Amino acid sequence: xxxxxxxxxxxxxxxxxxxxxxxxxxxxxxxxxxxxxxxxxxxxxxxxxxxxxxxxxxxxxxxxxxxxxxxxxxxxxxxxxxxxxxxxxxxxxxxxxxxxxxxxxxxxxxxxxxxxxxxxxxxxxxxxxxxxxxxxxxxxxxxxxxxxxxxxxxxxxxxxxxxxxxxxxxxxxxxxxxxxxxxxxxxxxxxxxxxxxxxxxxxxxxx
Numbered sequence: 001x002x003x004x005x006x007x008x009x010x011x012x013x014x015x016x017x018x019x020x021x022x023x024x025x026x027x028x029x030x031x032x033x034x035x036x037x038x039x040x041x042x043x044x045x046x047x048x049x050x051x052x053x054x055x056x057x058x059x060x061x062x063x064x065x066x067x068x069x070x071x072x073x074x075x076x077x078x079x080x081x082x083x084x085x086x087x088x089x090x091x092x093x094x095x096x097x098x099x100x101x102x103x104x105x106x107x108x109x110x111x112x113x114x115x116x117x118x119x120x121x122x123x124x125x126x127x128x129x130x131x132x133x134x135x136x137x138x139x140x141x142x143x144x145x146x147x148x149x150x151x152x153x154x155x156x157x158x159x160x161x162x163x164x165x166x167x168x169x170x171x172x173x174x175x176x177x178x179x180x181x182x183x184x185x186x187x188x189x190x191x192x193x194x195x196x197x198x199x200x201x202x203x204x205x206x207x
Contacts, residue, residue: 002065002068002069004068004069004072005072005077007078008067008071008072008077009064009068011067011071011077011079012025012068015029015030015033016029016064019061022063022064023063023064024061024062025061025062025067026061027061029061029062030046030058030061030062034049036083037049037079037082037083037086038083038086039090042130043090044090044093044103044130044131045086045089045090045093047103047106047110048089048090048093048103049089050110051110052070052085053066053067053070054069054070055110056110057109057110057111057112057114058110058111059113059114094137094138095138096138097138097139097172100131100137100139101168104131105165105168107127108161108164109161111123117160117161118158118159118160118161119159119164120158120159121153121154121156121157121158121159124153124164125153128167131168132146132171133146139168139171139175140175141175141176142176144176144177144206145171145175145176145177145180146171148177148197148200148201148204149167149197152196152197152200153193153197156193160191163191163193163194166190166191166194170190177206180198181207184198186198
C-alpha cells in the first residue's frame with residue numbers, strides 16, 4: 001500500500017467528510033480548499049485543480065489517494081506550496097493555448113451529470129462565458145461574434161461533446177465576424193450546429 005507524508009493525510013482530513021464509503025472531499029470541502037489556495041470556486045483555476053487531482057467528475061468528489069498522490073508527485077505538503085502550484089497552472093491557462101485546449105475539452109466531462117452524454121445549454125453557457133468572453137485567455141473572441149453565438153444557442157436544448165470541442169476550434173480559426181464572412185466554408189467538416197450558426201449570422205445580417 002502506498003504511503004504518503006502525514007502532512008498530506010492531515011490536510012485531506014481537514015477538507016474531507018465521512019461518507020457511506022470512503023472519506024472524500026465533496027463540493028463544500030472543495031470550496032474551502034480552493035478558498036485557502038487563494039481562489040473562488042467560480043475561478044477557472046478550479047478546473048485546473050480538478051485536472052491536476054485527476055478528478056473525472058465534480059460530482060464524484062476527491063478521494064484521499066487522488067489528493068495525496070498528486071501532491072506527493074509535485075513535492076507539496078503545505079498549503080503555501082500548493083498555492084504556488086495552482087498559481088502556475090492558472091498562469092499557464094492564460095498563456096499556453098495547448099493547455100487551455102486540454103482544460104477546455106476536459107471541462108465537458110468534468111461537469112457532465114452522471115449517465116448523461118450531453119450538457120444542458122445552461123450549463124454550457126456557464127462555462128463558455130469565462131473561456132470566451134473574459135479576453136484574458138489565448139483564444140480571443142470578438143464580443144459581437146460571441147454574443148451572436150449566445151443568442152443563437154438558446155434554441156438548443158443540449159450540447160454534444162463534439163459541438164463543445166469544435167466550438168473552440170471555430171473560435172480559434174474565426175475570432176471575429178469579418179473572418180467568418182470571408183473564410184468560413186460550409187463544405188468543411190464542422191458540426192451541424194456550427195453550420196446552422198453560420199446561416200444564422202447571415203439571416204440576422206451580421207455577415
